[in-house]
Amino acid sequence: MRKYMNILYGFFKASAIADLEYRLNIVMKVVTDIIWYLAQVSVFEVIFRNVDQVGGWNLHSARVFIAALFVVDSIWMLLFSENLDRLSDKVRRGELDLLLSKPVNSQFMMSFQRLSTPYLINILITIGYLNWAFFSLPEPPSGWRLLMLIVLVPCSLMITYGMRFFFSAAALIFARAENINYIWWQFYRLGMRPDALYPPWLRYIVLTVIPVGFLASVPARLILGSNEWGFIVAAIGLGAFMVWVSTRFWAFALKRYSSASS
Amino acid sequence: MIQPILTAGIEVALWTAIFAGSGQATIGSYPRESYLAYALWAAFFARISSNWMYEFRMIEEIDTGSVNSVLARPISFYEYYLSQFLGYKVITSLISLTVPFILTLFIGVSTYHSRFPAALLLVFFYLVLVHTVSFSIASFAFFFNRIHSLTMAKNIALWLLMGELFPLDLIPEPYRSWVIHLPFSSGVYIPVGYLTGRLGHADLLKAFVSVALGLLVLAPASSALWLAGRKRYSGTGA
Numbered sequence: 001m002r003k004y005m006n007i008l009y010g011f012f013k014a015s016a017i018a019d020l021e022y023r024l025n026i027v028m029k030v031v032t033d034i035i036w037y038l039a040q041v042s043v044f045e046v047i048f049r050n051v052d053q054v055g056g057w058n059l060h061s062a063r064v065f066i067a068a069l070f071v072v073d074s075i076w077m078l079l080f081s082e083n084l085d086r087l088s089d090k091v092r093r094g095e096l097d098l099l100l101s102k103p104v105n106s107q108f109m110m111s112f113q114r115l116s117t118p119y120l121i122n123i124l125i126t127i128g129y130l131n132w133a134f135f136s137l138p139e140p141p142s143g144w145r146l147l148m149l150i151v152l153v154p155c156s157l158m159i160t161y162g163m164r165f166f167f168s169a170a171a172l173i174f175a176r177a178e179n180i181n182y183i184w185w186q187f188y189r190l191g192m193r194p195d196a197l198y199p200p201w202l203r204y205i206v207l208t209v210i211p212v213g214f215l216a217s218v219p220a221r222l223i224l225g226s227n228e229w230g231f232i233v234a235a236i237g238l239g240a241f242m243v244w245v246s247t248r249f250w251a252f253a254l255k256r257y258s259s260a261s262s
Numbered sequence: 263m264i265q266p267i268l269t270a271g272i273e274v275a276l277w278t279a280i281f282a283g284s285g286q287a288t289i290g291s292y293p294r295e296s297y298l299a300y301a302l303w304a305a306f307f308a309r310i311s312s313n314w315m316y317e318f319r320m321i322e323e324i325d326t327g328s329v330n331s332v333l334a335r336p337i338s339f340y341e342y343y344l345s346q347f348l349g350y351k352v353i354t355s356l357i358s359l360t361v362p363f364i365l366t367l368f369i370g371v372s373t374y375h376s377r378f379p380a381a382l383l384l385v386f387f388y389l390v391l392v393h394t395v396s397f398s399i400a401s402f403a404f405f406f407n408r409i410h411s412l413t414m415a416k417n418i419a420l421w422l423l424m425g426e427l428f429p430l431d432l433i434p435e436p437y438r439s440w441v442i443h444l445p446f447s448s449g450v451y452i453p454v455g456y457l458t459g460r461l462g463h464a465d466l467l468k469a470f471v472s473v474a475l476g477l478l479v480l481a482p483a484s485s486a487l488w489l490a491g492r493k494r495y496s497g498t499g500a
């Protein structure tokens with residue numbers, strides 16, 4: 001474990017140095033995400049100017065939902081976005097062959113090798129927005145509920161990682177998996193709306209089969225005062241299960257992988 | 263094809279939930295069917311109105327120096343990529359717009375099918391503007407390394423300004439007028455609004471004028487940017 005923490009620290013340093021080389025790119029990455037946040041916020045702000053409630057969510061609770069989504073998304077962007085978005089490319093260019101020969105877990109290498117350090121700024125922005133949204137609630141629940149995010153956010157990330165990794169690692173089997181990645185983005189979009197908006201059958205799917213409901217809906221509901229404690233247990237269990245499934249799938253895909261560089 | 267179908271499905275679910283939860287018969291003076299039709303068409307029009315692939319290619323060409331082979335041809339870089347971009351969009355439009363066209367014929371959401379050719383014509387006129395914006399952004403590759411984030415920022419901003427996320431008439435004034443009068447609303451809001459009956463012929467004509475004005479402003483600016491970039495260009499990769 002310590003060895004992997006040291007490697008992760010090394011990745012962080014190397015990535016930060018590489019990012020600092022292109023300073024305009026850092027600014028653009030941060031600005032791009034802020035524009036994305038504005039686009040998402042505007043959807044809810046505009047809708048709730050015209051209606052009071054949607055699926056049991058009002059403007060204030062929707063702000064907490066979207067803030068929770070941003071926090072998870074910004075950490076995701078820091079840790080996994082570049083690694084998993086480019087996994088298909090790495091496989092095609094034969095970079096995986098080099099990683100397979102190293103005395104380190106190849107899945108770990110593929111998942112964490114390149115951290116997008118500009119998103120550290122976005123993490124601060126999104127945590128600030130979450131705090132504002134939470135304490136702007138007309139009757140904010142006890143502040144300790146925010147602490148639940150210490151457990152819920154890593155669980156959301158693990159669940160999302162399990163799903164995303166499945167789509168990315170498909171590149172080992174299909175060689176060109178860009179279009180599969182587009183499908184992943186559509187599933188992800190399902191998680192960008194509160195699950196209560198969906199019809200019962202789709203809500204069931206986003207909480208079980210494609211559990212993108214755990215991305216922000218479940219954390220937001222819990223910090224907003226819901227007492228559905230079973231969801232915390234489900235989030236922890238599902239998070240662990242999804243990571244385990246990803247390791248099994250990686251092993252399965254590697255067995256079918258024929259080197260790209262030789 | 264799957265991508266816009268899923269997007270449309272999510273947006274239709276959202277608007278269905280909004281109407282079910284609000285208990286209102288209309289929102290912003292339009293009924294549920296109008297929003298469902300908008301959500302359905304918007305996902306497909308947005309797919310046609312955006313430019314990712316060709317903008318990345320243009321940037322790549324300048325970054326790697328393979329632009330040299332285009333510069334030596336008897337066609338400008340702008341025209342070379344415009345012809346490819348429009349050709350690609352004709353094919354994708356023919357394939358992807360068939361889905362909402364047939365769906366709206368059967369499910370009875372408000373759509374004026376006779377308005378389809380005019381709406382599509384506006385989108386293709388707008389694509390010339392989109393390409394001009396892409397050309398300007400690609401020209402920045404002469405000055406900076408790694409400008410892919412600029413494409414991302416631009417496309418996400420257009421995602422909002424085109425009206426894919428929600429009909430632009432829901433935005434409060436004065437922002438509504440500003441956003442609608444910008445040429446970018448011609449990517450989704452105007453053609454889809456016209457097709458679904460939210461907007462009339464006059465709005466469509468105004469949109470053509472708006473795009474034309476946008477081109478008048480942007481074309482010289484992008485041309486100047488390209489020429490300045492070429493002066494700096496040292497022919498890497500030649």
